[in-house]
Amino acid sequence: MSIIKAEALRYKYPMQDELALDHLSFSIDKGEFIGIIGENGAGKSTLCQALNGLVPHFHKGAYGGTVTVAGKTVHETSVGELSTIVGMVFENPVVQITGAKLTVYEEIAFGLENLGLPRSTIIERVDEAIELLNLAEVRDKSPFALSGGQMQRVAIAGMIAMRPEIMIFDEPTSQLDPQGATEVFEAIETLSRNGVTVLVVSHQMERLARHADRIMLMHGGRLVAFDTPERLFAMDFSGISVRRPVYTEIVRTVQKAGGISAETVPVTLEGAAEWLVKHRG
Amino acid sequence: MSLYVDRPSVIHRLDPLTKLCYIAAAVTVPFICPVKSVALLVAAVTYILLAAGRVVTKVLPLLGFVAPVLLSIFIIQGMFMPDNHALVFRIGPLYFYKEGLSYAALLSLRVIGILGAFSLLVLTTKPSDLIQALMEKGLPPEIGYVLNAVLQIIPQMANALQRITDAQRARGLETDGRLLDRIKAFFPLIGPVVMNAFVETKDRAMALEVRAFNSKTKRTFLHVRKKHPADVALRIMCLAAIILAVVWRLVG
Amino acid sequence: MIVERKSHSTFDNKKDSHKEKGLETMKTSMWSFKLSTASLVLIPAAVGINYIGKMIAGFLKLPLWLDAIGTVLAAMIGGPVVGALSGAINNIIYGLTLDPISFAYAFTSLFLGLAVGAMAYKGWIENAGKALIVGLVAVLVASVVSTPINIIFWGGQTGNVWGDSLYAALIAHHFPVWLSSFLDEWVVDVPDKIITVFIGYLIFRGLPKTFLQQFDRQNHTDVL
Numbered sequence: 103m104s105i106i107k108a109e110a111l112r113y114k115y116p117m118q119d120e121l122a123l124d125h126l127s128f129s130i131d132k133g134e135f136i137g138i139i140g141e142n143g144a145g146k147s148t149l150c151q152a153l154n155g156l157v158p159h160f161h162k163g164a165y166g167g168t169v170t171v172a173g174k175t176v177h178e179t180s181v182g183e184l185s186t187i188v189g190m191v192f193e194n195p196v197v198q199i200t201g202a203k204l205t206v207y208e209e210i211a212f213g214l215e216n217l218g219l220p221r222s223t224i225i226e227r228v229d230e231a232i233e234l235l236n237l238a239e240v241r242d243k244s245p246f247a248l249s250g251g252q253m254q255r256v257a258i259a260g261m262i263a264m265r266p267e268i269m270i271f272d273e274p275t276s277q278l279d280p281q282g283a284t285e286v287f288e289a290i291e292t293l294s295r296n297g298v299t300v301l302v303v304s305h306q307m308e309r310l311a312r313h314a315d316r317i318m319l320m321h322g323g324r325l326v327a328f329d330t331p332e333r334l335f336a337m338d339f340s341g342i343s344v345r346r347p348v349y350t351e352i353v354r355t356v357q358k359a360g361g362i363s364a365e366t367v368p369v370t371l372e373g374a375a376e377w378l379v380k381h382r383g
Numbered sequence: 384m385s386l387y388v389d390r391p392s393v394i395h396r397l398d399p400l401t402k403l404c405y406i407a408a409a410v411t412v413p414f415i416c417p418v419k420s421v422a423l424l425v426a427a428v429t430y431i432l433l434a435a436g437r438v439v440t441k442v443l444p445l446l447g448f449v450a451p452v453l454l455s456i457f458i459i460q461g462m463f464m465p466d467n468h469a470l471v472f473r474i475g476p477l478y479f480y481k482e483g484l485s486y487a488a489l490l491s492l493r494v495i496g497i498l499g500a501f502s503l504l505v506l507t508t509k510p511s512d513l514i515q516a517l518m519e520k521g522l523p524p525e526i527g528y529v530l531n532a533v534l535q536i537i538p539q540m541a542n543a544l545q546r547i548t549d550a551q552r553a554r555g556l557e558t559d560g561r562l563l564d565r566i567k568a569f570f571p572l573i574g575p576v577v578m579n580a581f582v583e584t585k586d587r588a589m590a591l592e593v594r595a596f597n598s599k600t601k602r603t604f605l606h607v608r609k610k611h612p613a614d615v616a617l618r619i620m621c622l623a624a625i626i627l628a629v630v631w632r633l634v635g
Numbered sequence: 636m637i638v639e640r641k642s643h644s645t646f647d648n649k650k651d652s653h654k655e656k657g658l659e660t661m662k663t664s665m666w667s668f669k670l671s672t673a674s675l676v677l678i679p680a681a682v683g684i685n686y687i688g689k690m691i692a693g694f695l696k697l698p699l700w701l702d703a704i705g706t707v708l709a710a711m712i713g714g715p716v717v718g719a720l721s722g723a724i725n726n727i728i729y730g731l732t733l734d735p736i737s738f739a740y741a742f743t744s745l746f747l748g749l750a751v752g753a754m755a756y757k758g759w760i761e762n763a764g765k766a767l768i769v770g771l772v773a774v775l776v777a778s779v780v781s782t783p784i785n786i787i788f789w790g791g792q793t794g795n796v797w798g799d800s801l802y803a804a805l806i807a808h809h810f811p812v813w814l815s816s817f818l819d820e821w822v823v824d825v826p827d828k829i830i831t832v833f834i835g836y837l838i839f840r841g842l843p844k845t846f847l848q849q850f851d852r853q854n855h856t857d858v859l
């Protein structure tokens with residue numbers, strides 16, 4: 103059952119000549135874990151924002167085609183309304199702190215207060231989010247006093263407390279240290295296991311390949327490929343630099359040397375090891 | 384960041400709106416009845432309330448701020464007010480008159496009273512409680528957000544300024560010396576702070592929007608503010624004081 | 636009051652008309668109270684900049700306050716409504732946190748932001764010469780609004796030594812109080828406000844276009 107569907111989606115930022123999204127059509131099923139990759143300026147962030155209404159409502163510009171998420175047409179639905187369907191976590195942890203709340207607990211409740219939910223529901227959901235993201239020991243601290251990884255988990259908690267069916271992560275770990283990145287990826291995994299449809303933009307190919315059901319490769323605003331990691335990383339792309347997981351690169355080097363061509367490649371450490379054992383000699 | 388002083392007092396437990404009503408009365412009454420006795424009465428009540436709130440000593444620095452201005456009012460009005468006739472005393476060539484000094488006394492009593500009334504609110508109320516009270520009475524939530532955010536952003540920016548000042552000094556920026564050098568030093572200090580503050584605005588705006596910031600529904604407040612039984616009675620008394628003052632003015 | 640409460644969507648709800656709508660160049664008036672989130676977020680930054688400006692001026696022992704640079708910038712960037720809100724909120728927060736007297740001058744800051752924002756919108760910050768005129772207008776507005784406040788609270792004085800000396804000399808010669816007080820305030824405001832507006836103008840000129848573009852009052856999305 104598809105939960106996200108884009109048809110001929112195209113978009114241009116204000117005062118820009120080129121399309122930032124160029125005729126994108128795809129569909130994503132409920133519960134899928136989707137990775138989004140591509141070079142800088144490929145349109146990954148723009149695509150993410152086209153799924154939760156920031157494109158076009160926040161950015162304006164010029165827009166065409168349709169995107170539907172959970173049955174709602176994005177360009178006809180306000181960002182506020184979409185926020186209960188699509189959650190979004192951005193790259194910079196600090197700017198996602200609202201700045202109006204004194205404690206982590208209140209910070210997580212911010213979106214729920216805006217939605218006007220009953221107090222008891224808010225408390226229940228905030229407690230649950232704190233539990234899920236392992237934030238119990240910082241719940242009464244000022245959000246500004248946290249580490250980057252903790253702040254990012256607070257941002258995630260604030261979003262998932264709104265109970266979206268879809269969560270989008272736009273480079274959620276690129277400003278974090280390895281420890282923080284691991285914390286955040288673990289949180290994303292947990293959400294995915296709980297049935298949330300997850301989209302993650304990341305340059306961390308090893309992690310992405312391990313978790314993603316399918317990966318989107320974007321270039322120049324177009325969707326170049328959309329397939330399972332095993333198939334997508336087996337493809338050759340001319341004119342586009344695609345970073346693959348190191349394990350995949352090892353296998354592909356061996357394949358090239360041996361003149362083997364394959365439809366799929368292993369993308370994890372275990373997969374690569376198994377492949378190498380099988381193709382010994 | 385605030386002037387709030389945490390003390391166990393009745394005044395602290397009153398609703399912020401009740402204190403706003405008190406300010407309304409304490410500001411308007413001395414203007415409706417422009418005589419020293421009324422200004423003195425209002426100021427006296429205000430300082431008794433401050434004492435009840437156990438914050439009277441915290442008003443002293445604030446009074447210290449205005450003391451030089453009040454002193455200069457006595458001097459200037461006492462010597463130069465156009466209505467001056469009755470000489471009270473002279474210090475060498477300086478002549479002080481009754482009318483001017485009396486006017487200065489009225490002004491001073493009013494200022495001291497009004498400052499006290501505002502202090503009563505500010506010293507005994509958490510800013511976030513005041514903002515929430517106003518939002519509950521219809522202040523747009525967006526403005527409520529902005530007020531709360533300002534309270535948090537100022538310490539953040541002060542920290543950023545400290546870092547920038549240290550960095551620029553380490554690079555040899557002249558921060559004392561001739562006036563021209565100091566003026567020139569202004570830009571490398573404020574420039575980075577401004578850029579930092581503005582660069583983030585777009586991302587912050589997006590982050591707020593995805594958390595239903597623009598939602599049309601009535602906000603819920605996580606905190607429940609306790610009502611004090613005396614609130615209503617006190618507000619009625621403030622209103623009564625204003626009405627009484629108007630009547631006094633019309634009759635007298 | 637204020638602020639967008641309606642859905643952000645400016646698309647027609649009917650899908651068919653969306654196709655036919657084509658390009659439009661609708662602009663919201665500069666007096667619109669419907670503020671975008673981006674404009675609202677500008678206000679805390681502006682108040683923070685005011686505070687920092689004042690701190691730096693004190694730290695460098697400059698003979699000026701320079702405590703309204705943020706208000707002026709917010710007005711130039713976001714227009715008169717954002718400017719006015721920044722000014723008023725600035726004084727309310729100062730009143731709450733530092734000095735209750737500043738509540739009284741909230742109107743002065745409000746009208747300062749309003750005036751600078753309106754003039755900026757009408758193209759008065761295109762060059763340095765015009766920016767100086769905006770500074771002069773700011774002085775005029777600030778002193779017109781401050782004078783009644785000064786008279787009500789302080790009998791017309793400002794607390795500034797030079798201004799108050801002038802005031803004393805004028806009332807001693809039987810000039811009317813309002814005029815003496817106005818000139819007192821004028822003495823205080825002329826250097827500070829003109830320089831504040833000019834610094835605001837210099838910083839504004841240095842801001843990136845991509846940043847300024849988001850405050851463009853374009854309130855629609857074109858159809859591709």
Ligand SMILES: Nc1ncnc2c1ncn2[C@@H]1O[C@H](COP(=O)(O)OP(=O)(O)OP(=O)(O)O)[C@@H](O)[C@H]1O
Nearest residue numbers: 115116118122140141142143144145146147148149
């Ligand atoms: N607010 C904006 N206004 C104008 N152009 C923009 C804006 N944001 C992005 N762009 C442009 O749109 C294109 C796509 O940008 P986008 O941010 O979606 O890329 P990305 O794949 O997320 O890149 P990165 O890896 O750097 O985050 C780029 O050419 C970029 O310069």
Ligand SMILES: [Mg+2]
Nearest residue numbers: 146147148272
């Ligand atoms: Mg991006």
